[in-house]
Amino acid sequence: MTPNSMPGTALAVTDDLFFTRHELSREAAERMTATALASADDGELFLEYRETESITLDDGKIRAAGFDTQLGFGLRAVAGETAGYAHAGEISEKALSRAAATVASVASGHSGTASEAPRETNARLYTPANPLSNEGFAARTGMLAEIDAYARAKDTRVCQVSASVYGEWQAVQIIRADGHRVADLRPLVRLNVSVVVEHNGRRESGNHGLGGRFAYDRITTPEVWKAAVDEALRQALVNLDSVAAPAGEMEVVLGSGWPGILLHEAIGHGLEGDFNRKKTSAFAGLMGQRIAAPGVTVVDDGTLPDRRGSLTVDDEGTPTSRSVLIENGILREFLQDRMNARLMGLRATGNGRRQSYAHAPMPRMTNTVMLGGDHAPEEMIRSVSRGLYAVNFGGGQVDITSGKFVFSASEAYLIENGRLGPAVKGATLIGNGPDALTKVAMIGNDMAMDPGIGTCGKNGQGVPVGVGQPTLKLSGLTVGGTAN
Numbered sequence: 317m318t319p320n321s322m323p324g325t326a327l328a329v330t331d332d333l334f335f336t337r338h339e340l341s342r343e344a345a346e347r348m349t350a351t352a353l354a355s356a357d358d359g360e361l362f363l364e365y366r367e368t369e370s371i372t373l374d375d376g377k378i379r380a381a382g383f384d385t386q387l388g389f390g391l392r393a394v395a396g397e398t399a400g401y402a403h404a405g406e407i408s409e410k411a412l413s414r415a416a417a418t419v420a421s422v423a424s425g426h427s428g429t430a431s432e433a434p435r436e437t438n439a440r441l442y443t444p445a446n447p448l449s450n451e452g453f454a455a456r457t458g459m460l461a462e463i464d465a466y467a468r469a470k471d472t473r474v475c476q477v478s479a480s481v482y483g484e485w486q487a488v489q490i491i492r493a494d495g496h497r498v499a500d501l502r503p504l505v506r507l508n509v510s511v512v513v514e515h516n517g518r519r520e521s522g523n524h525g526l527g528g529r530f531a532y533d534r535i536t537t538p539e540v541w542k543a544a545v546d547e548a549l550r551q552a553l554v555n556l557d558s559v560a561a562p563a564g565e566m567e568v569v570l571g572s573g574w575p576g577i578l579l580h581e582a583i584g585h586g587l588e589g590d591f592n593r594k595k596t597s598a599f600a601g602l603m604g605q606r607i608a609a610p611g612v613t614v615v616d617d618g619t620l621p622d623r624r625g626s627l628t629v630d631d632e633g634t635p636t637s638r639s640v641l642i643e644n645g646i647l648r649e650f651l652q653d654r655m656n657a658r659l660m661g662l663r664a665t666g667n668g669r670r671q672s673y674a675h676a677p678m679p680r681m682t683n684t685v686m687l688g689g690d691h692a693p694e695e696m697i698r699s700v701s702r703g704l705y706a707v708n709f710g711g712g713q714v715d716i717t718s719g720k721f722v723f724s725a726s727e728a729y730l731i732e733n734g735r736l737g738p739a740v741k742g743a744t745l746i747g748n749g750p751d752a753l754t755k756v757a758m759i760g761n762d763m764a765m766d767p768g769i770g771t772c773g774k775n776g777q778g779v780p781v782g783v784g785q786p787t788l789k790l791s792g793l794t795v796g797g798t799a800n
Contacts, residue, residue, distance in 0.1 A: 444501035522551025561797030567703035576783035618682030683782035689759025760787030
């Protein structure tokens, strides 16, 4: 029986994956975990099986196709502020015994009191079915070829088309020292389309992607992938007519949805528990104080069905939650894994995440969202005499300690006398998160989530995330441009 066809609950499926098929019994795993963590404050055995598939088409040809499986475990012991972690790319009693001996030394001589197990949950945020199947591989490659043909037929200026599809199925089981067990079966799919257009010697590109925790059929139907091509082509054609971006301090209107990536990077990371416990965040020590303009409410919500950043339980076994980080401008909560929550005397929020069994968990975002207000986007545009309307973003970077950020806008327009002007190219937004929060002057009534494309990096680990926001007007932000 393959993982794709396994019936039963998540615990039954993962018991078969990790114990029935390998030289490790459930009883031995529980016994060795309990012994290794006997003197620790916290810790867990994290077992993982993962299948991944990726197919990439470039200019009508399949350039890369791959299928991979991962299997392994990570064992962690936490004693005070110290954590020991050992992992192996096999499931066996011998490998777990070696790992247990390694991490047990961290708590040697420590008289810790074991933390309570996470609460139980009956939530089911996504289907547990594996989206990958050999039968669908030919259909997915055929879809990519259709994407190429459709894009070229739409406009004679299209000179290059790239498209890719990615699928993943992750099965995890988490065992604690007291025998508490929790399991989760996590699907994840994504489609990306890139189109390059050329006219009079000038080339510009546009990109669009979508995905989430569901089966392939949500992104591979013709109406869905055609809409993705149309959007990528629209962006490319907009950029083809763009002018050089101006520079200077000006009012900025941020579009809804994906522009929430600026919120994620410039503000969200600074609200993670480890940075605040160590006082390296710009928000450290500000709990209960006003850090944003009135009306600004930011939540991190891992319970949204089918969203890319959602999880039934985090990678420590804690159910995810809807955490109100900023409420009407006041800092209310940090994002916490179990260790940092315990050390700070706060609740674990279900934000302990890891890239794989080879990585220890740490506080990470899930779906980070600014809630909507009552202004229409058109009203915001009309209120700006000279400024920038940033609709889509490319890359960016942020310094957690200072909150300073730099983001490049992949689609943006001038605003002149309350009207949208020409598209601009080369615009960057420069500022710092804490200051930007205080400059939110108008909040739109059009809150939207991103299409399901975000991956967040922290300390060398990447995890899928979601972002969202309404259209926002900031009273002043530095715009870097290339206009003379």
